[in-house]
Amino acid sequence: MVLRLSTLFLRTLREDPAEAEVASHRLLLRAGYIRRAAPGIYSWLPLGLKVLARVEAIIREEMDAIGAQEVHFPALLPKEPYEATNRWTEYGEGIFRLKDRKEADYLLAPTHEEMFTLLVKDLYNSYKDLPLSLYQIQTKYRDEARPRAGLLRGREFIMKDSYSFDIDDAGLERSYELHREAYLRIFSRLGLEVIPVAATAGAMGGSRSEEFLHPSEIGEDTFVVSDGGYAANVEAVTTVVPPHMDYDDAPAAEVRDTPDTPTIETLVDHANVAVPRTDRAWTAADTLKNVVLVAVLPTGERELVVVGVPGDRNVDLKRIEANIGGHLSVSGEVSVEAATDEDLKKHPGLVKGYIGPGLSADTAVLGSRGSTRLTFLVDPRVVPGTTWVTGANVRGKHVFGLVAGRDFTWDGVIESVEVRAGDEAPDGSGPLRTRRGIEMGHIFQLGRKYAEALHLKVLDQNGKLTTVTMGSYGVGVTRAVAALVESNRDDKGILWPRNVAPADIHLVATGKGEEIFAAAEQLAGELEGRGLTVLYDDRQKVSPGVKFGDAELIGVPTIVVVGRGLADGVVEVKDRLSGTSENVPVDDVAGHLQALVSA
Amino acid sequence: MVLRLSTLFLRTLREDPAEAEVASHRLLLRAGYIRRAAPGIYSWLPLGLKVLARVEAIIREEMDAIGAQEVHFPALLPKEPYEATNRWTEYGEGIFRLKDRKEADYLLAPTHEEMFTLLVKDLYNSYKDLPLSLYQIQTKYRDEARPRAGLLRGREFIMKDSYSFDIDDAGLERSYELHREAYLRIFSRLGLEVIPVAATAGAMGGSRSEEFLHPSEIGEDTFVVSDGGYAANVEAVTTVVPPHMDYDDAPAAEVRDTPDTPTIETLVDHANVAVPRTDRAWTAADTLKNVVLVAVLPTGERELVVVGVPGDRNVDLKRIEANIGGHLSVSGEVSVEAATDEDLKKHPGLVKGYIGPGLSADTAVLGSRGSTRLTFLVDPRVVPGTTWVTGANVRGKHVFGLVAGRDFTWDGVIESVEVRAGDEAPDGSGPLRTRRGIEMGHIFQLGRKYAEALHLKVLDQNGKLTTVTMGSYGVGVTRAVAALVESNRDDKGILWPRNVAPADIHLVATGKGEEIFAAAEQLAGELEGRGLTVLYDDRQKVSPGVKFGDAELIGVPTIVVVGRGLADGVVEVKDRLSGTSENVPVDDVAGHLQALVSA
Structure with a gap:
């Protein structure tokens, strides 16, 4: 296929568009791959569609290779299946909802667990029909609060989602592994570095879950x-x-005057002056910081919760969000x-800067038995027997030597503070380093949550109805395009990996001679x-500088220039990535390029 | 590619599903191509997706062949562009509307004229950039009042839509012709008979328009x-x-007592007894029937209109709908x-059964100058000088000899009655026959309506800003799949044309011998x-009868049976359409089949 720049629906932009926050967004706009239609909603121009098609083809091949079968579901779906699993409520404001002319409720699906479950229920009824994996490459919707970074967090986007169905846990484990390996192959073929990391299941429910994160500062x-x-993922650590x-042998707790110590820092300073320790100085880690939070439930209700954490740690709201559902007996986000x-x-019992669990189990302030009737959760470091300095619920007073499990209790333990570089890995494999990444894929062992809610049962080997166990697996397709650009670029433009480039060769004719254009055409x-x-690039009245600039911006890995060298029987073959070039005899160049592309 | 029935996600149904009204819907469900997700909304199973992919590939090739370039727009679009062209209002209840979490209005696009216009405006600015044709194969939405017939009238469906952009009328004519020819090639390659017929532009606006109708009783x-x-199309005749x-020389009109004649039939009978003509008998064609109608505007307003038509003709509401907009100064449906x-x-002036335009131009009842203040439109047969028997607006009285143009006037002329077999073609090419058809494609010369509303102008050869002229062109992709089944089936199942069949060969292994399955596998x-x-069909424990039944239901054009004949070194090659079969030596059969498929 030859795409001619003289007629191709493409205009590159010299200036960075104001709307673009990140490099991939800026470059995809400037090089004419996409255009914005609305916040978080993009149109694909011809070159963008070529990249997208190549990405999809790779995904499709790898899914077919593990025996997954392609189907295609609607995006516009009725409420009822999502009500059966409670996700209609759980998604809160995160999905687009609408009514048809008969006032029936619909949603634009963010993911299709329910529909796949119902489809399999419709067609299959025996363990002999399993295992089964189905997938689709389909347009999805999420009403993001803050769509950002172009394709990286859109409101209409393409995903490959698949779903596995097995009769037992061992089968699910196999289906999960097959997907995990297929995902590693997909990202490898796309040229996209990913690290599979343990993750929490979030609104999906289910047990084991991993994310495929592409390391990136943004x-x-x-x-x-x-x-x-x-x-x-930090949420899962x-x-x-x-x-x-x-x-x-711990001494009794003691309330002390600590005037003007509403912060951990002022408290520690005061303690080191007023009640110096003999063995070492007081540090923030000796204090228990009780942070009052509001949990906004999927129903919109606001519930106050207090989390007690060591004073040297900051709470991490995302980690708390990932783990709090069970403590409040709600599912969903x-x-x-x-x-x-x-x-x-x-809650007048809460004295800002001096909040504490209470001076004894009998006079509890926090916790379900406490006077404020607030749920009190603690960080896992607050184990029975640890001793703390914390608020006495009176302005200007703290209690010293409060012993966890003796003087105070809690309603639950929650992963609630930031993970720090240097913290120990939970599997004993050494200290942790923190990195940032873009979520490219996510795989879940859902288990029987959806099959139970929607009554997907098949006959097992003994003729008994058994609930099917499921997995769910997603790859962000449009997001992959953005992530590829994010990590494959220089100051001149995009550097597409060969497998996903919009073209194999960017051919530039430069000069005015008819013979140049004739040779390029041939x-x-x-x-x-x-x-x-x-x-x-067959444009007649465009300068070589503009042509080269466009070629570098667009980012096809091999640029071939037919120009001055033609008089000497050579054309120039440039490598976009390394910037190196060589002259190749015009008669040999087609074979040379074919070898390069299939290498 | 080999699709194995032992694992393919497919279950054929023996019974006709209750939900299916038409043959294509019934067969596509029974043969496992689609499943219903909601009214007018379908999921595609693996075999259905294969057919869809082949249909799309043919469309894509023909669009590329006329130089149209593929892009892809979102389905979820903001209100504003559709407000600029007034279609946000004009579509009335016919589209899905929704709000995002910030209460901004969106729609699920039924067609994309506005967005393509804005995109071209964004990228192009000169006559040198034109002509341009862009297309997409994309999921569209309409909130149909009565979704019916499976894929034939759905609420979520796939269309190929394209849009042409030209600097002048001659260019638009060329772009239109290119699309027209491409459409004829597409339908021919799909194996789908279509007749291009003149059509009205409807809500699209614009001038010349043709529909590609597939003749079908349903x-x-x-x-x-x-x-x-x-x-x-009858709307356009x-x-x-x-x-x-x-x-x-016409005598003056005369009011006569015509007791108990509220219908045309009773009136004609009465006239032939009470006021017999000397030359011939009175017929219904001598009477003017004034029909009171309600026009429901896109805004939901109801406006009464009276249409005067010859008494021997019935009004055709669809023809009136297609033509009434201009008379009421509204655009849209x-x-x-x-x-x-x-x-x-x-309107007490309207006496049911005896309604007439009034006895003279001075005492008009109907029409904008009449006492009832109702718009009065007439059939084109009511030309000045024609004489009519019609109601006198008094119970039991009619007026005879009322002359059009002398005694009464009207606000406009409208195509309003049914077209009958035997009516003359407007181009003098003989009497008309009526047929029914399924709309497979529609092409429009939009002209400058959208470009003007959205300010798409480019510099012309004289450096002057000129509004671009546009065409819009659509093919129903999912609908084509249904129409193909509608016209290619027998009582056993589907008879796919080879170009669109889900597979080239349906291979059936029958019998219990291992050598049979081994040969079939090879x-x-x-x-x-x-x-x-x-x-x-590699299923082990399924009877030959069931296998043959499934093969006939699924409808791949060539069925190959590896069975008893294998002992004699032959396999059976059946033609699904003709039902004929021949034995072919097993060693030659692959070549034989390849020739068959590429013939």
């Missing part, structure tokens, strides 16, 4: 790795819990935010005959 | 053809207008229905190696 996901091979301590002064005023035809896609 | 469109080559008549008694009661591999797609 990624929204923070993850940690250890030299020993541990890798996890579990804290190395210290052993319970014996507190038989809970968002967590800091409580406002307004919120605090409703070469384009010859390359097309060899099955290559050629982006041919 | 089609929703009625069209007419003459032996001389005229073809038009123009009446052969009789010449104006001289009425200088107007629906027309019969007035109710309630509606009539609001043949499947050999055919795959030759580039053919094989649907291989």
Whole structure:
């Protein structure tokens, strides 16, 4: 195929568009791959569509290779299946909802677990029909609060989603592994580095789950790795819990005047002056910081929660969000935010800067048995027997030597503080380093949650109805295009990996001689005959500088220039990535390029 | 590619599903091509997706061949561009509307004129950039009042839509012709008979327009053809207008008692008894029937309109709907229905059964100058000088000899009555026959309507800003799949044309011998190696009867049976369409089949 720049629907932009925040967005706009239609909603121009088609083809091949079968579901779906699993409510504001002319409720699907479950229920009824994996490459919708970074977080986007169906846990494990390996092959063929990291299941439900993160400074996901091979999304990291301590010999807790110490820093400074320790100085780690938070439930209700964490750690709201659902007995996405002064005023027992669990189990302030009736959760480091300095619920007073499990109790333990570089990996594989990444894929062992809610049962080998166990697996297709640009670019433009470039060769004719254009034209035809896609810059009145600039911006990996050298029987073959070039005899160049492309 | 029935996600149904009204819907469900997700919304199973992909590939090739370039727009679009062209209002209830979390208005696009216009405006600015044709194959939405017939009238469906951009009318004419020819090639390659017929532009606006109708008894469109080559949608047929008549010698109109004659039939009977003509008997064609209708505007307003038509003709609401917009000065889709008694009661001047335009131009009842203030339109046959028997607006009285243009006037002329077999073609090419058809494609010369509304101007050769002229062109992709089944089937199942079949060969292994399955397996591999797609029935415990039944239901054009004949070194090659079969030596069969498929 030959795409001629003289007629191709393409205009490159010299200036950076104001709307673009990140490099991939800027370059995809400037090089004419996409255009914005609305916030988080993009149109694909001819070159963009070529890249997208190549990405999709690779995904399709790898899914077919593991025996997954392609189907295609609608995007516009009725409410009922999503009500059966409670996701209609759980998604909160995160999905687009609408009514048809008969006032029936519909949604634009963000993911299709329910529909696949119902389809399999419709067609299959025996263990002999399993295992089964189905997939689709389909347009999805999410009403993101803050669509950002172009294709990286859009509101209409393309995903490959697949779903596996098995009769038992061992089968699910196999289907999960097949997908995991297929994903690693897909990203490898796309030329996209990914790290599979342990993840939480979030609104999906289910047990084991991994994300495939593409390391990138602009990624929204923070993850940690250890030299020993541990890798996890920060939401999924579990804290190395210290052993319970014996507190038989611990002295009784004591309330002290600590005037003007509403912060951890002022408290520690005061303690080191007023109550110096003999063994070492007090540090923030000796204090228990009780943070009042608001959990916003999928129903919109706001529930106050207090989390007690070591004073040297900051709470990490995303980690709390990932883990709090179970403690509040809600499923679905809970968002967590800091409580406002307004919120605090409703509970006069909470004295800002001096909040504590209470001076003894009998006079509890926090916790379900406490006087404020607030749920009290603690960080895993607060194990029975640990001793803390914390608020006495009176302005200007703290309590020293409060022993966890003796003087106070809690309603639950939650991963709630930031993971820090240097923290120990939970599997003992060494200290953690933190990195940022873009989520390119996510795989879930859903288990029986959806099959139970929608009654997907088949007959097992003993003729007994058995609930099917499921997995769900997604790859962001449009996001992959953006991530590829994010990591494959220089100051001149894009550097497409060969497998996903919009064309195999960018052919530039420069100069005014008719023989130059005739030779370029012939070469384009010859390359097309060899099955290559050629982006041919056949524009007559455009300067060589503009042509080269466009070629570098567009980012096809091999640029061929037919120009002055033609008089000497050579054309120039440039490597976009290295910037190197060589002269190749015009008679040999087609074969040379074909070898280059299939290398 | 080999698709194995032992694992293919497919279950054929023996019974006709209750939900299916038409043959194509019934067969596509029974043979496992699609499943219903909601009214008018379908999921595509693996075999259905294969057919869809082949249909799309043919369309894509033909669009590329006329130089159209593929792009892809979102389905979820903001209101503003559709407001600029007034279509946000004009579509009325016909589109899905929704709000995002910020309460901004969006729609699910039924067609994309606005967005393509804006995109071209964004990229292009000179006549040198034109002509340009862009297309997409994309999912579209319409909130149909009555989704029906499976894929034939869906609410979520796939269309190929394209848009042409030209600097002048001659260019538009060329772009239109290119699309027209490409469409004829597309339908021919799909194996789908279509007749291009003149059509009205409807809500699209613009001038010249043709529909590509696939003749079918269950089609929703009625069209007419003459032996001389005229073809038009009934909405677009123009009446052969009789010449104006001289009425200088016509006697004065006369009101007569016509008791109990509220219908045309009773009136004609009465007239033939009470006021017999000397030359011939009175017929219904001598009477003017004034029908009170309600036009429901896009805004939801209801406006009463009276249409005067010869008494021997019935009004055709669809023809009126297609033509009434201009008379009411509204654009967009107007629906027309019969007035109710309630509606009539609001205008006491209208005496049911005896309604007439009034006894003279000075005492008009109907028309904008009449006492009822109702718009009065007439059929084109009501030309000045024609004489009519019609209501006198008094119960039991009619007026005889009322002369059009002398005694009464009208606000406009409208194509309003049914077209009948035997009516003359407007181009003089002979009498018309009526047929029914399914709309497979529609092409429009939009002209400058959208470009003007959205300010798409480019510099012309004289450096002057000129508004671009546009065409819009659509093919129903999912609908084509249904239409193909509608016209290619027998009582056993589907008869796919070879170009669009889900596979090239349906290979059936029957019998219990291992050597049979081994031979079939080998043949499947050999055919795959030759580039053919094989649907291989490798099921072990399924009877030959069930296998043959499934093969006939699924409808791949060539069925190959590896069974008893294998002992004699032959396999059976059956033609699904003719039902004939022949034995072919097993060693030659792969070559034989490849020749068959590429024939």
